[in-house]
Amino acid sequence: MVAYTVQLLILQEKMKMLNINKIYFILLISLLGCIKNQPKSFFFNITTQQNPSSIKNFYEAIPYDITSDGYTDFVLFQLQMPPSANAPELPAEILLYNPRSKSFTLSTKIFPSLQTAHFRHWIDEDFNGDGYDDLFISAHGGDAPPYPGGRSKLFINDKQSGLKYTPISDLNTKLYTYHSCAADIDQNGKVDLFLNNNQKPESPPLILLNTISGWKIDDQLFFKKNSYNKFFSCSFLDVNKDGFPDLFLGRHDGTEGMKDDIILVNNHGKFSHPLEVGTYQHNSFPSWGTTESIVADFNNDKKRDLLLLLHNPGFSKGAIKIMLNQHPKKMQEMKVETSIPWNDIGDSFFIPWAETIDLNQDSFLDIIAPIRTTGAPPYLLKTKLLILINQQGKGFKQLDDPFLDQLDTVFSAWKIKNTSYFAVFTYSGKIHLLEWKR
Numbered sequence: 001m002v003a004y005t006v007q008l009l010i011l012q013e014k015m016k017m018l019n020i021n022k023i024y025f026i027l028l029i030s031l032l033g034c035i036k037n038q039p040k041s042f043f044f045n046i047t048t049q050q051n052p053s054s055i056k057n058f059y060e061a062i063p064y065d066i067t068s069d070g071y072t073d074f075v076l077f078q079l080q081m082p083p084s085a086n087a088p089e090l091p092a093e094i095l096l097y098n099p100r101s102k103s104f105t106l107s108t109k110i111f112p113s114l115q116t117a118h119f120r121h122w123i124d125e126d127f128n129g130d131g132y133d134d135l136f137i138s139a140h141g142g143d144a145p146p147y148p149g150g151r152s153k154l155f156i157n158d159k160q161s162g163l164k165y166t167p168i169s170d171l172n173t174k175l176y177t178y179h180s181c182a183a184d185i186d187q188n189g190k191v192d193l194f195l196n197n198n199q200k201p202e203s204p205p206l207i208l209l210n211t212i213s214g215w216k217i218d219d220q221l222f223f224k225k226n227s228y229n230k231f232f233s234c235s236f237l238d239v240n241k242d243g244f245p246d247l248f249l250g251r252h253d254g255t256e257g258m259k260d261d262i263i264l265v266n267n268h269g270k271f272s273h274p275l276e277v278g279t280y281q282h283n284s285f286p287s288w289g290t291t292e293s294i295v296a297d298f299n300n301d302k303k304r305d306l307l308l309l310l311h312n313p314g315f316s317k318g319a320i321k322i323m324l325n326q327h328p329k330k331m332q333e334m335k336v337e338t339s340i341p342w343n344d345i346g347d348s349f350f351i352p353w354a355e356t357i358d359l360n361q362d363s364f365l366d367i368i369a370p371i372r373t374t375g376a377p378p379y380l381l382k383t384k385l386l387i388l389i390n391q392q393g394k395g396f397k398q399l400d401d402p403f404l405d406q407l408d409t410v411f412s413a414w415k416i417k418n419t420s421y422f423a424v425f426t427y428s429g430k431i432h433l434l435e436w437k438r
Contacts, residue, residue, distance in 0.1 A: 041403040042359075046421060047433040052106040053093045057081055060352075061095075061412040061425045062122045066107070068132050068159045071097045072416040074104070074423065075135075077119040080142070087142035089115040089151075095431075097416060097423075102433055104423075113165035117141045117150040123182045125191045127210060132157045136193065138180040149174030149203070152195065168208065168215045175203050178252075179292075183236035183245040185209065185218075186269035194247065196234045205231070222264075222271055235293040237304040239263055239325060247271060248306060250290025253313045261290055261308075288312050288319070296356040296365050298322060298334060299393035306331065307367065309351045318350040318371065320388070322396065335395030336388065351386065357415050359436055364390035368422070370410050385410055385424070407432060 059079035063072045074095045080087035092114045094107035116139040123136040134156045141150030152171050155163040179196040186192065190210035197203045207218040233250035240246065244266040251261055262274040292309040299305070303325040310319045322334040354369035367388040385407065387399040409427035416423055424432040 040401075042399065042401050042436055042438065043403050043422070043434045044437055045403070045432055046435050047102050049103050049431050049433075051095075051425070051429045051431050052104060053095060054106075055093055058411060058425070058427060060119060061414070061423075063414040063416075064122070064124055064135055065133065065417065066094055066157065066162055067096060068157065070418045071099055072414065072423070073097050073107075074414075074425075075114070075122075077116060080118065083143040085142040085144040085146060085148055087117045087144075087150075089117045091115040092119075099419065102421070104431055109162055111155075111163050111165070113153065114155065114163060116153070118143055120177060121179050123180055123193075125182045127154065127182075127191050128156055129190065130158075132159055135163060136180060136182070138177045138195065140176045140178055140198070141174055147176050149176040151175075152177050152180065170206070170208065170215065170217050175206070178231075179233045179250075181234040181236055181247075185236075185245060185266065187244060194234055194236075196231055196249070198230060198232070198252065218269075220271060222273075233290045233293045235295050235306065237295045237306065237325060239331075240265060242266075244268060248293055248295075250293045250308065253287060253289035253311070261293075291315075291318070291350060292353060294354060294356065298356075298365055298390060299324060300364060301393075305334075307354060307356065309354060309369070311350045315350045320351065320354075320367075320369075320386075337396065338386070338388070338398040353412070355414055359387070360389065360438060362390075362392070364393055366390050367396065368413060368415075370413055372411055385413055 053076050055076050055078045057078045059077045061074045061076050064075055065071060066073045066075070076093045076095065078090045078092070080090065094109070095104040096107050097104055116137055118140055119137060120140050121138040124133040125136070126132060127134045127136070134154065136152070136154050138152045139150035141148055151174055154166045154168055156166045158164055175195065175197045177195045178198045181194050182191050184191055185194070185207065186209060188211070192210050193208040195206040195208070197205055204223045207220060209216050209218045230252050231249040232252045235248045236245035237248060238245055246266045247264040249262050249264065264271040264274055288310045290308050291311045294307040295304040296307060297304055305325045306323040308321045308323065310321060311317070320336050320338070322336060323331040324334050326332045350372060351369050352372055354367050356365040356367055358364060359366040359368070369386045371384050371386050385404050387401060387404070388396040389399050390396055407424060407426065410424055411427055412425040414423055420435050422434045422436070424434055426432070
C-alpha cells in the first residue's frame with residue numbers, strides 16, 4: 001500500500017511538471033506569434049541633432065538646393081501667432097546640408113528680402129533658363145479680417161551669391177495668394193506663373209507670363225467673368241493631350257456654395273470653360289476643400305495624375321484622394337487604404353504637404369506626408385508621418401512602422417537629393433536623419 005501511494009505521488013508530480021511545461025510552451029508560442037505579427041521597421045535613425053535655427057514658432061521647412069551642390073537644403077518659415085490682420089513680414093532662415101557630417105548648419109548669409117507675412121506655398125523652377133532652380137514664394141498676409149493680403153516674391157538663384165530677390169512690379173500690391181503653380185502656359189519655352197488669389201473679389205487669380213521682355217500680366221477676362229476667387233489649390237497637367245498644360249483648381253470648401261474642383265482647358269495659352277466632365281466630385285466628402293494638389297504618374301502610364309489632400313470646413317479632419325488621368329474627359333479615383341487612428345492624433349488635424357518618391361524601388365511612386373494638428377500643444381505631440389505604398393499602380397496601402405510612431409511633434413519630412421536619407425523636422429526642435437532600409 002505504501003509503495004502504491006509513493007508511485008501515485010510521483011505520478012502526480014510528473015503530471016504537474018507536464019502541465020507547467022505545457023503552460024510554458026503555450027506562452028512561448030504566443031510570444032513568438034506576437035513577435036512575428038509585430039510590424040517591421042523600415043526606417044532607421046542615422047543621426048539626431050538640435051535644430052540650429054533661432055526660429056521658435058515653426059510653420060514650414062521647405063526643401064530647396066540653395067547652394068546648387070546637388071543636396072537638399074531647407075528654408076524655414078515662421079508664423080505670426082496669434083493670427084493678426086496686420087501680420088508683419090517675418091524673416092526666414094536657411095539650413096545647409098553637409099553630406100560629410102550628415103548634419104545641418106545655419107547659413108551665415110543673410111537674405112533681407114527672404115521674409116513673408118504668412119507663407120503659403122513655394123515653387124522651385126528654372127525661371128531664367130540658366131539651368132538652376134529658382135524660388136517663388138506665395139504669401140497671403142494676415143490671416144484675419146479684413147485680410148489685407150501679402151506679397152509673393154521671386155528669387156533667382158545665381159549660384160555665386162545665392163538667392164537674389166527679383167521684383168515683379170505686378171506683385172508689389174498685396175494679394176491674398178493661397179497657392180501658386182507654374183508651367184509653360186503659352187509654350188514659348190519659359191516657365192510662367194499662376195497665382196490662386198482668394199478672399200478679395202477685386203483680385204481674381206493672376207496669370208504672369210514669362211516673356212523675353214520681362215514678366216507681363218495675361219489679363220484673361222475668363223477669370224474675372226467667372227469669379228474664380230474662392231479656390232484653394234492649383235496644379236498644371238495636360239488632360240486633353242494637346243501639348244498645352246491645363247489648369248486644375250481645388251476649391252476652398254463647400255460651406256459657401258463652392259463648386260467642385262474643376263479643370264480648365266488651355267486652348268493655345270488661353271483658358272476656357274471647364275471640361276464637359278472635368279468636374280471632380282468629392283463623393284464621400286461633399287463639403288470638403290482641397291488643401292493641396294500634386295501631379296505625378298502613379299500607374300506608370302506616362303500621364304500625370306492628381307494627388308489631392310483634402311480638408312473639411314474648419315480644418316478639423318483630413319483625407320487623401322488620388323485621381324488617375326485616364327481619359328480626356330474623365331478622371332478615375334484610385335483606391336487608398338489607410339488605418340489612421342484619427343482619434344489618437346488630436347481634435348484638429350490636416351495633411352499640408354506630401355512628397356512622391358519610390359521608397360521600395362519597385363518603379364512605382366509612393367507617398368510620404370506629415371499629419372499635422374492645427375491646435376496648440378499638447379496636440380502637437382500627437383503628429384505623425386503617413387507612409388502610403390503604391391500597390392503596383394492598383395492602389396495605395398498605409399505602411400505601419402513602429403519606429404516612426406516613436407517620433408514626436410513631426411511637422412515636415414523630405415528626401416535629401418542624391419542620398420538615401422530623409423530629414424524629419426519636429427516642433428520639439430530636433431532634426432532626425434532617417435534612412436529607408438528594405
